Amino acid sequence: MRAVCVIGLGLIGGSVLRAAARSGRQAWGATTSETDASAAVADGFTVASTEDALAKAVAEDALVVVAVPLPAVPDVLRVVGAVAPSCLLTDVVSVKEPVVDAVARFAPGVRYAGGHPMSGRSESGWAGGDAELFDGAPWVVASEDDTPLDAWLAAASLALDCGAHVVPASAGEHDAAVARISHLPHILAAVLASTGADGGPLALSLAAGSFTDGTRVAGTRPELVLAMCEGNRTALLDAVDDALGRLGAARGALASTGGLAATVRGGHDARGALVALREARVRGCDELRIGVTGEEAMDELRALGAGGGRVIRLEGDVAVACLPDD
Amino acid sequence: MRAVCVIGLGLIGGSVLRAAARSGRQAWGATTSETDASAAVADGFTVASTEDALAKAVAEDALVVVAVPLPAVPDVLRVVGAVAPSCLLTDVVSVKEPVVDAVARFAPGVRYAGGHPMSGRSESGWAGGDAELFDGAPWVVASEDDTPLDAWLAAASLALDCGAHVVPASAGEHDAAVARISHLPHILAAVLASTGADGGPLALSLAAGSFTDGTRVAGTRPELVLAMCEGNRTALLDAVDDALGRLGAARGALASTGGLAATVRGGHDARGALVALREARVRGCDELRIGVTGEEAMDELRALGAGGGRVIRLEGDVAVACLPDD
Known part of the structure; x- marks a missing residue:
């Protein structure tokens, strides 16, 4: 299993570090928050400076996870560009196009597939985190035409190991x-x-x-x-x-x-579509297999996500997906 | 205790009939729905035609409660105007100004104070009703300058006997x-x-x-x-x-x-005001006593309601009220 280096140990980053470790992966982190750093160390995790954590990521061929708030992303990416310029990279920031732009600008040589786990809670910081935070939740993995396949597989594999389901979508669709x-x-x-x-x-x-x-x-x-x-x-x-x-x-x-019939009936139908999608997911789904291997892979993955489907496991470079039936 | 005649035995009317009977009042009803009528009779209640129910209300000096949907209100009020032209009248319709207008037009001689219990559930009809539906809920009793004091007291007393708290407000404020x-x-x-x-x-x-x-x-x-x-x-x-x-x-x-700071912070403060009002109500409140006796009574009652207060019991013609402290 690929090692994981998490930059930023707040609610989401701290939960990713815990969940990655729970899955049996080697995992370490970095944070500029002394509070989060001491709390993570007290819980038995390895915390280093951003530079040292990234140097170790290069040495171990680890997946780097950027888990800082959007305004702090450029600074972290500058260090990534300097220390780990061709690493496998993902992120867990809640908006995707600005991160795509920042990666192109500050760390253009990395192999990047963005991510967004759709989990949250009102707590914040390391103390609010939890290895179980992502269990059963959707986790978007950005799937662009130019997303490197190894980066996509690395990001999707981490999401699945954290207990989430992978929803493929482009940054713009997300x-x-x-x-x-x-x-x-x-x-x-x-x-x-x-x-x-x-x-x-x-x-x-x-x-x-x-x-x-x-x-x-x-x-x-x-x-x-x-x-x-x-x-x-x-x-x-x-x-x-x-x-x-x-x-x-x-x-x-x-x-x-x-x-008000058009408004009220339209809203009622729309709510019905939400409930129906959830009920279909509970009933089960049609399994699809999508090879993450060729030029068409990202197209197929995006079509899966657009149809409400999710990748539920990887078998080598094959994404096994679940698409709710109608 | 004053007897109660409920016209309309759906979810709300059926619940009023049950709750009035639970409080020890003599109570009977009328409905044009054969389903609701047989269900109410099967549950041991007296159900008559609208005319007969209203004639009995006159004989017993009962409070008449109009509990039909708004579009059916004029037809019921026409019968009230013919059979019980000077009865004590309230209603439980969810909008108040149109009912005020309909009363003035179709039954101008009644002594009327409108009402609206703020309780609901997704079921409908007699079968969905429940004697406990109003327990602890706010029940608006309309308080206009020209509301007859005996009608206000009769409507408020029924609301309290049904387990609700009385929120005084004008029809327009409601x-x-x-x-x-x-x-x-x-x-x-x-x-x-x-x-x-x-x-x-x-x-x-x-x-x-x-x-x-x-x-x-x-x-x-x-x-x-x-x-x-x-x-x-x-x-x-x-x-x-x-x-x-x-x-x-x-x-x-x-x-x-x-x-978006103005929008988001404004919404956060507003939600905070809702939570604070509910917490204050749980902590307790300042008790006020308002005599429902003179020209100022409706003014005082409306001020109570406008401040978030509720009448929690009647002692003769004195309304004992609870105003959450700040």
């Missing part, structure tokens, strides 16, 4: 999807909470399940939400424009005919 | 508040669900808690949502316009400066 299902929900929750609170204590004292559920993620720490949403600005603008168009259409229909 | 905390959440959930589903199976397969929670109520039966939202058109338009303005401002900020 950013567009998470704008809609992860970032927009935070914006709408904030809008709903503010509009409700403007009704004063009377409105809040009458609030029941629909308002409570609809505003829950507005309770997330603002710094986390801002980092996530502002980092995905272009794709989020598209999603917000789409939502504005739909809300404006609802407004127009309510004002003119008084009817 | 409709504005529920537009923001009950109807707008359904519109935004529909918009979020549709915008997410437009991202295709890839987006839905990456959806986690924020999307699942934010779209939950989009799974409600469309007919129920449409009846609720379209019945509160004027107030809902205000709420949707407010949400559109906030979402547009977020869009503008993201496009120009890239910053």
Whole structure:
């Protein structure tokens, strides 16, 4: 099993280090946070400086995992470019196109396949992490036409060893999807909470399940939400424009005919599609085998992800995938 | 204890009939649904025609409760106006101003105080009802300058006997508040669900808690949502316009400066206000006593409701209320 070098030992990086070790891999890390470093060492993990950790990655032909917040990515990639210029590289940053750009600029010689595990919790730092954090969760592995096959296999293999399922998508597809299902929900929750609170204590004292559920993620720490949403600005603008168009259409229909059927029935069907996809996944799925070997591999993988499928294991360079039946 | 005559034996009316009987009151009902009528009779309740039920209400000086959907309200009120033209009347319809208008038009001689228990569940009809449905829930009792004091006391007393707390508000205040905390959440959930589903199976397969929670109520039966939202058109338009303005401002900020701080921090504070109000209620509250006796009574009651307070019991014509401390 390939060794793993994790740069950044916060909630996600710390969980990757633990989960990689749990799978039997040799794993070590680096962090600029003294708190996270001492906590990881106290838990029995090896923590070095970024330079030393990367030098060891070169010596061991390890997979390097960048697990720092987006604003810190360029600095880390500069060191990668200097110390480990042709390493196998992935990352776990929640937005993908800006990382692709940064890799091209600061570490153009690495063999890179980006990643994004769709797991989170409200805690942060090493102390909030957990080897089980990714069990059963989707983990996007970026699949571009020019993604090196060895980098893709290395990133996918780590995700699977961490207990996740691999969802292949291009960086752009990933950013567009998470704008809609992860970032927009935070914006709408904030809008709903503010509009409700403007009704004063009377409105809040009458609030029941629909308002409570609809505003829950507005309770997330603002710094986390801002980092996530502002980092995905272009794709989020598209999603917000789409939502504005739909809300404006609802407004127009309510004002003119008084009817909200298109809005409400459309939303009901869409929620039904979410529930149906999850139920199909529970019922089982059709197994597909995709060789990660030739020019068509990334195309096939992206088609799998676009159809709601996931890679559930690797057999050598064959990705065994699960596509929910209709 | 005053007897109760419930017209309409669906989820809410059926629950009122059961809860009124549970409190020791004499109670009977009427419904045009043969299914609900036989089910109620099988459960040991007295069910008559609307005319006979209302005639009995006159004979017993009972409180009449209109518990039919908004579109059926005028027909019921016509019969009330003919058979029980000066009865004590309340209702449990989820929007209040249209009912006020209908009472003025079809049964102008009744002594009326509208009501709205803020309880619901996905079941419908008599079979879905429950004597415990209102326990601990807020129940708005409309408090207008011209609300007859005996009607207010009768409606509030029924709400309390059903296990609810009474939130005083004018019909307009009620409709504005529920537009923001009950109807707008359904519109935004529909918009979020549709915008997410437009991202295709890839987006839905990456959806986690924020999307699942934010779209939950989009799974409600469309007919129920449409009846609720379209019945509160004027107030809902205000709420949707407010949400559109906030979402547009977020869009503008993201496009120009890239910053979402005002949106996200505002939403976080608003969610904090909801949580703080609920925590204050758990900690206890300052007790107030409001005499429901003079010209100022409705003013004082509305101020209580506007501040997030509730009437928790009646002592004769004194409303004992609970106002969460700051």
